[in-house]
Amino acid sequence: MKEKIQKKLSDSKAARWTALFIVSFTMMCGYFLTDVMSPLENLLTTKGKVVYFTDDTSMPADTLVAKVRLFSAANMLSEPDLTVEKLGAGAKMQYQEQVNGQQVTVEKTISSVARGEGWSSTEYGFFSGAYGLINVFLLMLFFGGVILDKMGIRFTGTMSSGLMLVGALIKWYALSTDFGDAQLFGMNMQVALASVGFAIFGMGAEITGITVSKVIVKWFAGKELALAMGLQVAMARIGTALALAVSLPVARMMGNVSYPVLFGAIVLCTGFVSYLVYCMMDRKEDASAEAVRMESGQEKEEGFKMSDLKQIFCSRGFWLINLLCLMFYAGVFPFLKFATKLMIYKYDVPESFAGLIPALLPFGTILLTPVFGSLYDRIGRGATLMIIGSFMLTAVHVLFALPVMNYWWFAVVVMIVLGIAFSLVPSAMWPSVPKIIPMKQLGSAYAIIFYIQNIGLTTVPWLIGWVIEHFATLRNEAGVITGYDYTAPMVIFAIFGVCAIVIAMLLRAEDAKKHYGLEEANMKK
């Protein structure tokens, strides 16, 4: 009688792609919440109610009231009800506006009114960078990697996806509450509390991120690894794209910036449940792997020891990946936090469409990341893909910095190029890590990479928020903000791109010396 040969669950195509889909869904929910506030920068940094018109322009309610009053008095018209509460959808307003140097009377219909929070650009930058605060300053991401290698995928992923949810709820509470002039840590209470929530969320999101990377390597090593990682990243980008596209319409419809966050928290609940479902599959995979090991009489793999960290720290290739990740991602994720407002003020895009242009970036990557991942699986050239992606990133930021070509279609084209760059580098970089670092140290390795990357994700928004407030904000003689000049912030982003090019080239040289196999295909024939 033929003996039944034991197989691991991950040897089943259906099982491993199902596992991938489940954990990617959890991550997608996390990415949605990460960027849900990005399109709200303009609303957050406007004080008081903001009135949106049906022609897709907007105006602070106070400005509108003053204009309508002036117009009604000058023309002896009876003034409409201008109590801010009455400025609801459907109300028609008449006032005078300067068009091409001439005073013209305009009639506009209000489509919605939303509450602006009156944050400064520096406060918005601080809040955006708070994502990595606990990860970086309390070293939680580093410890998260050690917890992952020591306690395993099930414990760590459940803990971290739970943390994402807790953080999201705190952020929602902060944004939905009016704290008046109250202060916390010497800061506006709302900004401080929302930042605390975002920091807890960010800790959960990053630890979930390294856990998911380890899950994928566990199920796909020696198989379609880069394609699987590419698909996971693609699903994550759907989360980012949806956040950029729907957040402002939801805030406008509901009249408050807190509603998109509430929606994100509900989405995160489903992500948490889906991770619990994955834990059941993970248990079965471990049982089947143990049965295979027993049958083949293999030794049990040694567990992770703290001394293994030394091996990671001594690898030059590993440090180059770290630096590349820091520089490349510093030029992308923080940029997205400011991109919607850039579209409004530099490319004159109506506010309600402005989030759609940055949303093109993740949308493009949804298709391209798995394509480039599969290319890397089959023909290799990982280090070269990273160099090309870094060149494209630099070119994009230089083009955004130029004071010319301020047309919306130009911004669309440049954003698509950024989408290609943002597919090339991640699809080659993440699957390259297991070529440099062995499986049992992979949790810690990904954690260190994410840790270094988080230094950029935290400090770059702070820097850019501050630069926008002090060097990019244009004011009239009365000190009222009249617009923004984005040259300085975009030059900073371009510098990150240049650094990424140099590091990617050094990585390719190191690969040629140490034979990591970054230029070789992943799939074993």
Ligand SMILES: C[C@H](NC(=O)[C@@H](N)CCCCN)C(=O)O
């Ligand atoms: C896979 C990779 N993820 C990360 O780099 C995360 N550390 C950062 C997530 C920030 C989410 N806005 C990626 O997304 O390419």
